[in-house]
Amino acid sequence: MKFDSTEQWKSKVKRVIISQEEIRARLKDAGAYIDSIYDGSPILLVSILKGAFVFMADLCREVTVPCEIEFMAAKSYFEGTQSSGHVEITMDLKHDISDYHVIIVEDIIDTGRTLNEILKILRVREPRSLRVITLLDKPDRRVVELNADLSLFTIPDYFVIGYGLDYGEFYRNLPYIAEFEE
Template structure:
Protein backbone atom coordinates (compact mmCIF):
# COMPACT_ATOMS: atom_id res chain seq x y z
CA UNK A 1 0.00 0.00 0.00
CA UNK A 2 1.31 3.39 -0.92
CA UNK A 3 -0.16 6.70 0.17
CA UNK A 4 0.63 9.85 -1.76
CA UNK A 5 -0.91 12.17 0.82
CA UNK A 6 -2.42 12.37 4.27
CA UNK A 7 -5.79 13.02 2.61
CA UNK A 8 -5.54 9.71 0.74
CA UNK A 9 -4.65 7.97 4.03
CA UNK A 10 -7.65 9.57 5.80
CA UNK A 11 -9.98 8.15 3.13
CA UNK A 12 -9.28 4.71 4.61
CA UNK A 13 -11.15 5.70 7.78
CA UNK A 14 -14.87 5.07 7.23
CA UNK A 15 -16.01 5.96 10.76
CA UNK A 16 -14.93 5.78 14.38
CA UNK A 17 -16.66 2.92 16.19
CA UNK A 18 -14.87 3.07 19.57
CA UNK A 19 -13.51 6.36 20.88
CA UNK A 20 -10.26 6.97 22.69
CA UNK A 21 -12.23 7.78 25.86
CA UNK A 22 -14.20 4.53 25.69
CA UNK A 23 -10.96 2.56 25.27
CA UNK A 24 -9.37 4.28 28.27
CA UNK A 25 -12.38 3.58 30.51
CA UNK A 26 -12.46 -0.12 29.59
CA UNK A 27 -8.70 -0.53 30.01
CA UNK A 28 -9.02 0.78 33.55
CA UNK A 29 -11.66 -1.89 34.24
CA UNK A 30 -9.47 -4.61 32.69
CA UNK A 31 -6.59 -3.52 34.94
CA UNK A 32 -8.89 -3.75 37.95
CA UNK A 33 -9.87 -7.28 36.85
CA UNK A 34 -6.22 -8.36 36.69
CA UNK A 35 -5.44 -6.73 40.04
CA UNK A 36 -8.39 -8.51 41.68
CA UNK A 37 -7.42 -11.95 40.38
CA UNK A 38 -3.66 -11.84 40.98
CA UNK A 39 -2.37 -10.49 44.26
CA UNK A 40 1.31 -11.24 44.69
CA UNK A 41 1.32 -14.18 42.29
CA UNK A 42 3.93 -14.07 39.54
CA UNK A 43 2.18 -12.97 36.36
CA UNK A 44 3.47 -12.72 32.84
CA UNK A 45 1.63 -10.50 30.38
CA UNK A 46 2.15 -11.81 26.85
CA UNK A 47 1.49 -9.40 24.02
CA UNK A 48 0.73 -10.84 20.61
CA UNK A 49 2.53 -8.56 18.18
CA UNK A 50 2.17 -6.39 16.32
CA UNK A 51 -1.45 -5.42 16.87
CA UNK A 52 -1.58 -5.57 20.67
CA UNK A 53 1.52 -3.55 21.54
CA UNK A 54 -0.38 -0.34 22.33
CA UNK A 55 -3.08 -2.23 24.22
CA UNK A 56 -0.40 -4.11 26.20
CA UNK A 57 1.35 -0.88 27.20
CA UNK A 58 -1.88 0.66 28.43
CA UNK A 59 -2.97 -2.50 30.29
CA UNK A 60 0.47 -2.81 31.89
CA UNK A 61 0.18 0.73 33.30
CA UNK A 62 -3.09 -0.27 35.02
CA UNK A 63 -1.67 -3.43 36.61
CA UNK A 64 -0.76 -2.77 40.24
CA UNK A 65 0.57 -6.24 41.07
CA UNK A 66 4.07 -7.53 40.21
CA UNK A 67 4.27 -8.55 36.58
CA UNK A 68 6.66 -9.17 33.76
CA UNK A 69 6.03 -8.77 30.05
CA UNK A 70 6.91 -10.87 27.06
CA UNK A 71 6.11 -10.82 23.36
CA UNK A 72 5.05 -13.32 20.73
CA UNK A 73 4.33 -12.67 17.10
CA UNK A 74 1.99 -14.61 14.88
CA UNK A 75 0.26 -13.79 11.67
CA UNK A 76 -2.56 -15.08 9.55
CA UNK A 77 -3.53 -12.03 7.47
CA UNK A 78 -0.55 -11.58 5.11
CA UNK A 79 -1.45 -8.09 3.78
CA UNK A 80 -5.20 -8.61 3.28
CA UNK A 81 -8.48 -8.10 5.10
CA UNK A 82 -9.30 -11.82 5.41
CA UNK A 83 -7.54 -14.42 7.55
CA UNK A 84 -5.64 -16.88 5.39
CA UNK A 85 -6.47 -19.78 7.71
CA UNK A 86 -2.75 -20.48 8.12
CA UNK A 87 -1.11 -19.38 11.40
CA UNK A 88 2.60 -18.68 11.46
CA UNK A 89 4.47 -18.07 14.76
CA UNK A 90 7.12 -15.55 13.77
CA UNK A 91 8.52 -14.77 17.24
CA UNK A 92 8.33 -16.98 20.31
CA UNK A 93 8.68 -16.35 24.06
CA UNK A 94 12.06 -16.34 25.79
CA UNK A 95 10.67 -17.16 29.29
CA UNK A 96 10.07 -20.56 30.85
CA UNK A 97 6.42 -19.91 31.66
CA UNK A 98 5.91 -22.82 34.05
CA UNK A 99 6.27 -20.62 37.15
CA UNK A 100 3.92 -17.88 35.92
CA UNK A 101 0.25 -17.12 35.67
CA UNK A 102 0.17 -16.15 31.99
CA UNK A 103 -2.23 -13.57 30.60
CA UNK A 104 -2.36 -13.33 26.83
CA UNK A 105 -3.06 -9.75 25.79
CA UNK A 106 -4.68 -9.87 22.34
CA UNK A 107 -5.85 -7.05 20.11
CA UNK A 108 -8.70 -8.79 18.29
CA UNK A 109 -10.22 -12.23 18.08
CA UNK A 110 -11.79 -12.84 14.71
CA UNK A 111 -11.83 -16.43 13.43
CA UNK A 112 -9.95 -17.51 16.56
CA UNK A 113 -7.43 -19.61 14.62
CA UNK A 114 -4.34 -17.61 15.55
CA UNK A 115 -5.15 -17.35 19.23
CA UNK A 116 -6.25 -20.99 19.40
CA UNK A 117 -2.82 -22.07 18.09
CA UNK A 118 -1.02 -19.79 20.55
CA UNK A 119 -3.07 -21.16 23.46
CA UNK A 120 -2.22 -24.75 22.45
CA UNK A 121 1.49 -23.91 22.33
CA UNK A 122 1.46 -22.15 25.71
CA UNK A 123 -0.62 -24.83 27.48
CA UNK A 124 1.96 -27.46 26.54
CA UNK A 125 4.57 -25.34 28.36
CA UNK A 126 2.66 -25.72 31.65
CA UNK A 127 1.92 -22.24 33.03
CA UNK A 128 0.37 -22.03 36.51
CA UNK A 129 -2.72 -20.64 34.76
CA UNK A 130 -3.55 -19.20 31.36
CA UNK A 131 -6.05 -16.43 30.68
CA UNK A 132 -6.93 -14.32 27.66
CA UNK A 133 -7.81 -10.64 27.66
CA UNK A 134 -8.78 -9.16 24.32
CA UNK A 135 -9.48 -5.62 23.26
CA UNK A 136 -11.95 -6.62 20.55
CA UNK A 137 -14.02 -9.74 20.06
CA UNK A 138 -15.90 -10.67 16.86
CA UNK A 139 -17.77 -13.81 17.93
CA UNK A 140 -19.85 -14.05 14.74
CA UNK A 141 -16.64 -14.70 12.75
CA UNK A 142 -15.40 -17.54 14.99
CA UNK A 143 -14.47 -20.77 13.20
CA UNK A 144 -12.94 -22.46 16.27
CA UNK A 145 -14.40 -22.76 19.75
CA UNK A 146 -12.69 -20.14 21.84
CA UNK A 147 -13.72 -18.09 24.87
CA UNK A 148 -11.90 -15.20 26.45
CA UNK A 149 -11.59 -14.44 30.13
CA UNK A 150 -12.14 -10.73 29.55
CA UNK A 151 -13.21 -8.82 26.41
CA UNK A 152 -13.26 -5.05 26.44
CA UNK A 153 -15.52 -4.69 23.39
CA UNK A 154 -17.60 -7.02 21.23
CA UNK A 155 -17.96 -5.72 17.69
CA UNK A 156 -19.83 -6.73 14.53
CA UNK A 157 -18.03 -8.06 11.47
CA UNK A 158 -16.18 -4.90 10.45
CA UNK A 159 -12.57 -4.77 9.34
CA UNK A 160 -11.16 -2.38 11.94
CA UNK A 161 -8.06 -0.24 12.21
CA UNK A 162 -6.46 1.94 14.86
CA UNK A 163 -5.10 1.56 18.37
CA UNK A 164 -2.50 -0.92 17.12
CA UNK A 165 -4.63 -2.59 14.45
CA UNK A 166 -3.56 -2.09 10.88
CA UNK A 167 -4.31 -2.43 7.24
CA UNK A 168 -1.09 -3.10 5.35
CA UNK A 169 0.90 -1.88 8.39
CA UNK A 170 -0.80 1.56 8.30
CA UNK A 171 -3.30 3.08 10.76
CA UNK A 172 -1.82 1.54 13.95
CA UNK A 173 -1.21 5.06 15.29
CA UNK A 174 -4.88 6.09 15.44
CA UNK A 175 -5.93 6.62 19.09
CA UNK A 176 -9.37 5.08 18.45
CA UNK A 177 -10.88 2.07 16.65
CA UNK A 178 -12.33 2.82 13.22
CA UNK A 179 -13.99 0.85 10.47
CA UNK A 180 -11.71 0.60 7.45
CA UNK A 181 -13.13 1.98 4.20
CA UNK A 182 -12.14 -0.51 1.52
Protein backbone atom coordinates in the same frame (compact mmCIF):
# COMPACT_ATOMS: atom_id res chain seq x y z
CA MET B 1 -0.42 0.08 -0.04
CA LYS B 2 1.15 3.50 -0.48
CA PHE B 3 -0.49 6.86 -0.01
CA ASP B 4 0.02 9.99 -2.08
CA SER B 5 -1.21 12.27 0.70
CA THR B 6 -2.45 12.44 4.27
CA GLU B 7 -5.92 13.13 2.88
CA GLN B 8 -5.82 9.86 0.94
CA TRP B 9 -4.69 8.03 4.10
CA LYS B 10 -7.50 9.65 6.14
CA SER B 11 -10.06 8.78 3.46
CA LYS B 12 -9.82 5.09 4.38
CA VAL B 13 -11.13 5.79 7.91
CA LYS B 14 -14.82 5.12 7.32
CA ARG B 15 -15.96 5.97 10.86
CA VAL B 16 -14.81 5.78 14.46
CA ILE B 17 -16.55 2.90 16.25
CA ILE B 18 -14.76 3.04 19.63
CA SER B 19 -13.40 6.33 20.92
CA GLN B 20 -10.16 6.92 22.76
CA GLU B 21 -12.16 7.79 25.90
CA GLU B 22 -14.14 4.53 25.72
CA ILE B 23 -10.89 2.57 25.40
CA ARG B 24 -9.36 4.36 28.42
CA ALA B 25 -12.40 3.59 30.59
CA ARG B 26 -12.38 -0.10 29.71
CA LEU B 27 -8.60 -0.29 30.29
CA LYS B 28 -9.15 0.78 33.90
CA ASP B 29 -11.75 -2.00 34.28
CA ALA B 30 -9.33 -4.55 32.77
CA GLY B 31 -6.54 -3.48 35.15
CA ALA B 32 -8.90 -3.85 38.12
CA TYR B 33 -9.96 -7.30 36.84
CA ILE B 34 -6.34 -8.47 36.70
CA ASP B 35 -5.56 -7.00 40.14
CA SER B 36 -8.58 -8.78 41.64
CA ILE B 37 -7.41 -12.19 40.44
CA TYR B 38 -3.69 -11.99 41.17
CA ASP B 39 -2.91 -10.65 44.64
CA GLY B 40 0.85 -10.42 44.34
CA SER B 41 1.45 -13.71 42.52
CA PRO B 42 3.88 -13.37 39.62
CA ILE B 43 2.12 -12.69 36.36
CA LEU B 44 3.41 -12.58 32.83
CA LEU B 45 1.55 -10.45 30.29
CA VAL B 46 2.16 -11.82 26.79
CA SER B 47 1.44 -9.45 23.93
CA ILE B 48 0.75 -10.87 20.52
CA LEU B 49 2.63 -8.68 18.05
CA LYS B 50 2.23 -6.50 16.23
CA GLY B 51 -1.37 -5.53 16.77
CA ALA B 52 -1.56 -5.82 20.57
CA PHE B 53 1.49 -3.70 21.44
CA VAL B 54 -0.48 -0.48 22.03
CA PHE B 55 -3.11 -2.31 24.09
CA MET B 56 -0.38 -4.06 26.13
CA ALA B 57 1.45 -0.80 26.85
CA ASP B 58 -1.69 0.86 28.17
CA LEU B 59 -2.99 -2.23 29.99
CA CYS B 60 0.23 -2.92 31.91
CA ARG B 61 0.12 0.64 33.29
CA GLU B 62 -3.34 -0.10 34.75
CA VAL B 63 -2.11 -3.24 36.57
CA THR B 64 -0.83 -2.74 40.12
CA VAL B 65 0.27 -6.32 40.90
CA PRO B 66 3.85 -7.31 40.04
CA CYS B 67 4.09 -8.27 36.40
CA GLU B 68 6.54 -8.94 33.64
CA ILE B 69 5.92 -8.64 29.93
CA GLU B 70 6.88 -10.82 27.00
CA PHE B 71 6.05 -10.92 23.30
CA MET B 72 5.02 -13.47 20.72
CA ALA B 73 4.37 -12.83 17.06
CA ALA B 74 1.97 -14.70 14.84
CA LYS B 75 0.36 -13.88 11.57
CA SER B 76 -2.58 -15.07 9.54
CA TYR B 77 -3.52 -12.03 7.45
CA PHE B 78 -0.47 -11.59 5.19
CA GLU B 79 -1.36 -8.06 3.91
CA GLY B 80 -5.09 -8.60 3.28
CA THR B 81 -8.36 -7.97 5.08
CA GLN B 82 -9.31 -11.66 5.35
CA SER B 83 -7.59 -14.30 7.48
CA SER B 84 -5.68 -16.78 5.32
CA GLY B 85 -6.62 -19.69 7.56
CA HIS B 86 -2.92 -20.48 8.04
CA VAL B 87 -1.23 -19.43 11.30
CA GLU B 88 2.50 -18.83 11.41
CA ILE B 89 4.31 -18.27 14.73
CA THR B 90 7.07 -15.85 13.77
CA MET B 91 8.46 -15.12 17.25
CA ASP B 92 8.15 -17.34 20.31
CA LEU B 93 8.60 -16.60 24.03
CA LYS B 94 12.05 -16.71 25.57
CA HIS B 95 10.70 -17.27 29.14
CA ASP B 96 10.09 -20.54 30.93
CA ILE B 97 6.46 -19.83 31.87
CA SER B 98 5.93 -22.69 34.35
CA ASP B 99 6.21 -20.39 37.40
CA TYR B 100 3.88 -17.74 36.02
CA HIS B 101 0.23 -16.92 35.76
CA VAL B 102 0.14 -16.05 32.06
CA ILE B 103 -2.27 -13.58 30.52
CA ILE B 104 -2.32 -13.40 26.75
CA VAL B 105 -3.03 -9.83 25.71
CA GLU B 106 -4.64 -9.95 22.27
CA ASP B 107 -5.81 -7.13 20.01
CA ILE B 108 -8.70 -8.93 18.32
CA ILE B 109 -10.22 -12.39 18.25
CA ASP B 110 -11.67 -12.93 14.82
CA THR B 111 -11.73 -16.49 13.47
CA GLY B 112 -9.88 -17.62 16.61
CA ARG B 113 -7.36 -19.72 14.68
CA THR B 114 -4.28 -17.70 15.62
CA LEU B 115 -5.10 -17.52 19.31
CA ASN B 116 -6.13 -21.18 19.38
CA GLU B 117 -2.68 -22.16 18.06
CA ILE B 118 -0.95 -19.92 20.59
CA LEU B 119 -2.99 -21.40 23.46
CA LYS B 120 -2.04 -24.95 22.38
CA ILE B 121 1.64 -24.02 22.40
CA LEU B 122 1.49 -22.33 25.82
CA ARG B 123 -0.63 -25.00 27.58
CA VAL B 124 2.08 -27.59 26.88
CA ARG B 125 4.51 -25.37 28.82
CA GLU B 126 2.35 -25.74 31.96
CA PRO B 127 1.95 -22.20 33.30
CA ARG B 128 0.30 -21.81 36.73
CA SER B 129 -2.73 -20.45 34.88
CA LEU B 130 -3.50 -19.21 31.41
CA ARG B 131 -6.03 -16.48 30.61
CA VAL B 132 -6.87 -14.33 27.61
CA ILE B 133 -7.77 -10.66 27.60
CA THR B 134 -8.71 -9.20 24.24
CA LEU B 135 -9.37 -5.65 23.23
CA LEU B 136 -11.87 -6.66 20.56
CA ASP B 137 -14.00 -9.75 20.08
CA LYS B 138 -15.67 -10.49 16.75
CA PRO B 139 -17.72 -13.63 17.54
CA ASP B 140 -19.60 -13.65 14.20
CA ARG B 141 -16.37 -14.68 12.46
CA ARG B 142 -15.32 -17.46 14.87
CA VAL B 143 -14.44 -20.79 13.24
CA VAL B 144 -12.97 -22.45 16.36
CA GLU B 145 -14.56 -22.64 19.78
CA LEU B 146 -12.77 -20.00 21.78
CA ASN B 147 -13.75 -17.36 24.32
CA ALA B 148 -11.62 -14.78 26.06
CA ASP B 149 -11.67 -14.49 29.84
CA LEU B 150 -12.24 -10.77 29.31
CA SER B 151 -13.23 -8.88 26.15
CA LEU B 152 -13.18 -5.11 26.38
CA PHE B 153 -15.43 -4.67 23.34
CA THR B 154 -17.52 -6.95 21.13
CA ILE B 155 -17.87 -5.71 17.57
CA PRO B 156 -19.72 -6.77 14.42
CA ASP B 157 -17.92 -8.13 11.38
CA TYR B 158 -16.08 -4.94 10.36
CA PHE B 159 -12.46 -4.74 9.30
CA VAL B 160 -11.07 -2.38 11.91
CA ILE B 161 -7.96 -0.25 12.20
CA GLY B 162 -6.36 1.91 14.87
CA TYR B 163 -5.04 1.50 18.39
CA GLY B 164 -2.45 -0.99 17.13
CA LEU B 165 -4.58 -2.65 14.44
CA ASP B 166 -3.46 -2.12 10.88
CA TYR B 167 -4.14 -2.41 7.21
CA GLY B 168 -0.89 -3.09 5.35
CA GLU B 169 1.06 -1.86 8.42
CA PHE B 170 -0.67 1.55 8.35
CA TYR B 171 -3.14 3.05 10.86
CA ARG B 172 -1.68 1.49 14.04
CA ASN B 173 -1.10 5.02 15.37
CA LEU B 174 -4.77 6.06 15.46
CA PRO B 175 -5.84 6.59 19.12
CA TYR B 176 -9.26 5.03 18.47
CA ILE B 177 -10.78 2.01 16.69
CA ALA B 178 -12.25 2.77 13.27
CA GLU B 179 -13.93 0.87 10.51
CA PHE B 180 -11.69 0.65 7.44
CA GLU B 181 -13.09 1.87 4.12
CA GLU B 182 -12.23 -0.94 1.71
